[in-house]
Amino acid sequence: MGIEISEIISNEQNTPSVWVMRIKTPPGLKTFKAGQFGNFYLCPEGSDASNVANYIYARPFSFASAPDNEYIEIGYKIAGAFTQKLKTLKPNDKVGVKGPYGVFTFDADKDKDVVMLAAGIGIAPFLSALRYATEKGLANYFTLFYSNKTKDEIIYYKDMEKLKTENPNIKIFYTLTQEDAAGLDHGRINLEYLQASLVRGQFADSIFYICGGHDFIGAMTTMLLAAGVDAKRIKKEDFGKLPDS
Numbered sequence: 313m314g315i316e317i318s319e320i321i322s323n324e325q326n327t328p329s330v331w332v333m334r335i336k337t338p339p340g341l342k343t344f345k346a347g348q349f350g351n352f353y354l355c356p357e358g359s360d361a362s363n364v365a366n367y368i369y370a371r372p373f374s375f376a377s378a379p380d381n382e383y384i385e386i387g388y389k390i391a392g393a394f395t396q397k398l399k400t401l402k403p404n405d406k407v408g409v410k411g412p413y414g415v416f417t418f419d420a421d422k423d424k425d426v427v428m429l430a431a432g433i434g435i436a437p438f439l440s441a442l443r444y445a446t447e448k449g450l451a452n453y454f455t456l457f458y459s460n461k462t463k464d465e466i467i468y469y470k471d472m473e474k475l476k477t478e479n480p481n482i483k484i485f486y487t488l489t490q491e492d493a494a495g496l497d498h499g500r501i502n503l504e505y506l507q508a509s510l511v512r513g514q515f516a517d518s519i520f521y522i523c524g525g526h527d528f529i530g531a532m533t534t535m536l537l538a539a540g541v542d543a544k545r546i547k548k549e550d551f552g553k554l555p556d557s
């Protein structure tokens with residue numbers, strides 16, 4: 313299917329630098345797999361938003377909502393021109409969307425024990441998988457390591473704390489790189505931190521998912537490979553060069 317025009321349901325600030333948008337699920341995106349993304353499109357200022365040919369600016373965004381909902385949710389970090397424009401849009405305004413795309417997908421049958429490594433807005437596809445597993449009551453086990461600069465930059469904090477209470481198979485380690493906060497860890501994600509937090513066996517057998525900006529993907533991949541994790545057990549989604557998180 314080509315670009316579909318969809319209506320914005322809500323578009324709200326979630327942290328100082330991240331916004332969360334919900335759009336009505338267009339027919340072509342009724343089904344997708346947790347972890348996939350869509351290309352989102354905007355029109356030039358003043359052009360007719362009901363004409364699909366006008367949707368010429370595009371950026372990919374991971375779906376943060378679970379599949380099979382009446383809405384699709386994305387979380388986006390304010391970076392350049394596209395995201396600056398996105399945050400000005402209001403309910404009932406239109407965006408174009410096309411997809412789903414991507415192979416960074418959660419496989420409930422194969423991925424029994426999942427370790428997720430996220431930095432900043434890299435949490436988005438993981439949230440989709442955690443929401444999906446919780447909605448479906450799946451028995452898969454998830455350990456999420458989530459790195460942010462400061463506590464108020466933890467995206468979806470309330471949503472994740474709620475998921476934890478609903479799903480005993482979700483364990484979350486929040487770590488802050490530029491602030492100390494009670495109850496949260498401090499420092500970058502490194503091998504020592506991972507080995508101290510994961511139970512033995514889990515490190516050897518889990519499937520590792522990494523998502524965030526380009527530098528984070530590189531650092532986490534190098535760390536896991538150096539620790540002897542088989543490359544086949546590492547899945548990654550590189551969001552590219554983002555303002556650091």
Ligand SMILES: Cc1cc2nc3c(=O)[nH]c(=O)nc-3n(C[C@H](O)[C@H](O)[C@H](O)COP(=O)(O)OP(=O)(O)OC[C@H]3O[C@@H](n4cnc5c(N)ncnc54)[C@H](O)[C@@H]3O)c2cc1C
Pocket residue numbers: 349371372373374375386387388389390391392393394395396433436437549550551552553554555
């Ligand atoms: C598969 C995939 C999924 C993604 N999912 C998400 C997601 O869920 N959420 C999310 O927030 N992002 C996601 N991204 C990244 C997203 O697509 C955009 O790249 C990001 O939002 C930046 O877009 P932008 O147009 O606002 O910024 P851009 O204009 O592309 O700018 C990007 C960076 O370049 C800098 N920059 C811009 N112009 C200049 C310039 N002239 N000189 C120097 N630096 C400049 C900006 O400050 C910023 O740091 C994903 C990317 C991929 C590949």
